[in-house]
Amino acid sequence: MRKKLISFLLIFVLLLPSFAFGADATIDYDFNGDRVTITIKEDSYKPVSIVIEDGSRKFYIDQKETDVDGKAVFDTQLERGKEYKCTTNIDGVKQTETISVEKDSPEDPEQPEKPDVAYIYIKGYRDVILPETEVKINKGDTVLSLTRRVLNSKEIDIKVRGGYVSGIDNQNEFDKGPNSGWMFTVNGKFAGIGAGSVTVRSGDYIEWLYTTDLGEDIGNIYEDPENSIVDNALDLLDDKNVGEKEIIEMVKDITDYIVHAVDSLKSKDHVKTVLKDFRDVNNIFLKVLERLKSEENFENAAANSLKIGEMAAKLLSYTDEKDMTNEIILAAKESTGIALAFVNKVSNESRIEKIIEDLLEVSIELNKKLLEKQPDHIKPEQRFLAVLPQEYEDSVDINLPGILLSLATEKGITKLDLSSEMLTAALPMDALNEIQKKQGLKITAKRADKSVLPNTVQDQIPDGSFIIEISEVSQQEFDKPIEVGIPFAGTYNNEAAVTVFLLKDNGNIQPVGGLYDSTVKKVKFFTTHFSTYFTKESIEDFTDTENHWAKKEIGVLAGKGIIRGKGEGIFEPDAYITRAEFVALITRVLGYDENHQYTIPFTDVRQKDWYYNPITVAYNNGLVNGKSATEFDPNGNITRQEMTKIISNILENKFLRQENLEDLKEFNDFEQIAPWARESAALCLREKIINGINEGVFAPLENATRAQAATILYRIYGLLIK
Known part of the structure; x- marks a missing residue:
């Protein structure tokens, strides 16, 4: 019920708020309810009187003297609906004015209470779906609940996913591109939050509009819009009451979003924005992995994840940065x-095979894109590339089914390139043993507890060095060395000297090489078997290399266990190195196990000789040849051109041959280089492994020293692992 306020009106005050009597006197009227206050201002201590009458009687009479500030205040109550004469006398000067009081207005009749209502309007990209409609508000109504109720009552389809309206009247998000979908306003303002979070109030005007440009085309302009589909997907996955059907619908929608985003790219300037979406979407798929139970849904999610990978490979065409x-x-x-x-997560073999077929095709397509960007001198290699999710902080399980390995071989894939936070592994397909090829590859890497080790071992493991225990279910050695990377967060003075150590069952430790990559904080090394490892800086000093030009290379490789001295503290850097010694160093650099049961045709290499195993391994893996079909000459000094031939045999697994000999011809002694060694020497020259000994002198027939061999191996090691 509403009442009009009763006010007193001083008629002449409608024109002026106050009026003057003389040069200095003023009178002000102030109305408050049915009372009037009259304030007179004059000089100090002046006599003032006031008479208010209604024609039949004097209604109010009073007199005062102005105070020290020259002010006199009169206050009285008057009847409503009458006019009064107000006569003031200020120090003998009189003035009469008429004042009037409005009658009390009659009460408005009480109106029956009306229900709270809101108004809703919906327009899609085809036409108006719902004209302006008045809707009664139910208690607790949100924009989403009210919209649903209205559309359901009119049998208009609405699709809602995780509180996000993805479709109305079969007009769905992404129908008009990656930036299209539904947005709503309340009283002309875009809410910026989900429709289920906005409470409807009486008189609200709700408008649903279809945008094709993230809201810009309908008046919602903002420079850095949040990706609502990503946010809504995350909200949905946080809701434990959401079922698998709704999750799979979200997976399909978010995959469609990425496909549209990539297909709609117009320039490389937008790649960075789309790339952020890829990272967000991959995180969403990881959460989906935790929520699903059904094999059919695992298969569906896998197919969509592969589609994301396919779109990522497509992005490579838009940038060379x-x-x-x-x-x-x-x-x-x-x-x-x-x-x-x-x-x-799938056990049905036919389903597994189908997904893996698609998975390998996506990987091959990615590899194809990478080969297009690869430098010309790098040898093309078909790799299976995957970053594996790590469920636990301190461990990771890598599981490659046997069918994947079999199909990968059929499709010409030559290497498995796998990585996770805990472990990286680059496995040549021909390094897998027969059991692994048949049963699949199951690798576990976990962080071991340092405190359970003997104190003598603990003292050798610095802070920041993780102890990583790696195992493989077949417990068999690999047929060839593989490249493994483990994390390292310790301190060091010389990055090149960071080394991996094998922790043996008896508590002893053994350096097994390694090269630290500070960008990913992992140390990579070659091995033919898994065990327990840790990492620390390691350099070995020799008394006779203190002032030698190759001191750094010798100390680093000795610290890694690749080269050894000739005695206590002695290296003999300028002594010549034999063919057998150099081959032994090569097998250590590459991480070969020297216990293979190989045979060789060389009569001058006997089983009792210390170099029998390294020469046997190197020969059977195509790294070295003999001086003839039956002679190896193990104790003969190795020449510089012989070294280039062995090195090129190693590098040709990674680099293309160097058939252009022009740079090599710049050496004055080019003609002294044997024809069989020229391409090898040119390759080593191109990769900056071997240089001339002087300006214009290659010295192909000169015997190599131990220091020269150490320097060459130092350079090779970095090339092979990097």
Whole structure:
């Protein structure tokens, strides 16, 4: 019920708020309810009187003297609906004015209470779906609940996913591109939060509009819009009451979003924005992995994850910038790894084979894109690339089904390139033994507890060095060395000297090489078997290399266990190195196990000789040849051109041959280089492994020294692992 306020009106005050009597006197009227206050201002201590009458009687009479401030205040109550004469006398000067009081207005009749209502309007990209409609508000109504109720009552389809309206009247998000979908306003303002979070109030005007440009085309302009589909997907996955059906619908929608985003790219300037979406989407798929139970849904999620990887590979066509290219590759590898994780949740073999077929095709396509960007001198290699999700902080399980290994071989894949936070592994397909090829590859890496080790061992393991225990279910050695990377967060003075140590069952430790990559904080090394490892800086000093030009290279390789001295503290850097000694160093650099049961045709290499195993391994792996079909000459000094031939045999697994000999011809002694060694020497020259000994002198027939061999191996090691 509403009442009008009763006010007193001083008629002449409608024109002026106050009026003057003389030069200095003023009178002010102030109304408050049915009372009037009259304030007169004059000089100090002046006599003032006031008479208010209604024509029949004097209604109010009073007199005062102005105070020290020259002010006199009169206050009285008057009847409503009458006019009064007000006569004031200020120090003998009189003035009369008329004042009037409005009658009390009659009360408005009480109106019956009306229900609270809101208004809703919906327009899609075809036409108006719902004209302005008045809707009664139910207690607790949100924009979402009210919209649903209205559309259901009119049999208009509405799709809602995790509180996000994805479709109305079969007009769905992404129908008009990656930036299209539904947005709503309340009283002309975009809410910026989900429709289920906005409470409807009486009189609200709700408007649903279809946007094709993230809201810009409908008046919602903002420079850095949040990706609502990603946010809504995360909200949905946080809701434990959401079922698998709704999760899979979200997975499909978010995959469609990425496909549209990539297909709609117009320039490389937008790649960075889309790339952020890839990272967000991969995180969503990891959460999906935790929520699903059904094999059919695992299969569905795997297919969508592979589609994300396929789109990531497509992004490579839009940029040549190195950092962005690396981010794209990472996103693609993550998608493949997530798809593989979904595969490992499936037991139906026919389903597994189908997904793996697709998975390998996506990986091959990614590899094809990478080969297009690869330098011309790098040998093309078909790799299976995957970043594997790590469920636990201190451990990771890598599971490659036997069918994956079999199909990978059929498709010409030559290497498995796998990575996670705990472990990286680059496995040549021909390094897998027969059991692994048949049963699959199951690798576990976990962080071991340093405190359970003997104190003598603990003292050798510095802070920041993780003890990583790696195992493989077959417990068999690999047929060839593989490259493994483990984390390291310790301190060091010389990055090149950071070394991996094998922790033996008896508590002894043994250096096994390694090269530290500070960008990923991992140390990579070659091995033919898994065990327990840790990492620390290691350099070995020799008394006779203190002032030698190759001191750094010798000390680092000796600290890694690759080269050894000739005695206590002695290296003999300028002594010649034999063919057998150099071959032994090569097998250590490459991480070969020297216990293989190989045979060789050389009559001058006997089983009792210390160099029998390294020469046997190197020969059977195509790294060295003999002086003839039956002679190896193990104790003969190795020449510089012989070294280039062995080195090129190693590098040709990674680099293309160097058939252009022009740079080599610049040496004055080019004609002294044997024809069989020229391409090898040119390759070593191109990769900056071997240089001339002087200006214009290559010295192919000169015997190599131990220091020269150490320097060459130092350079090779970095090339092979990097």
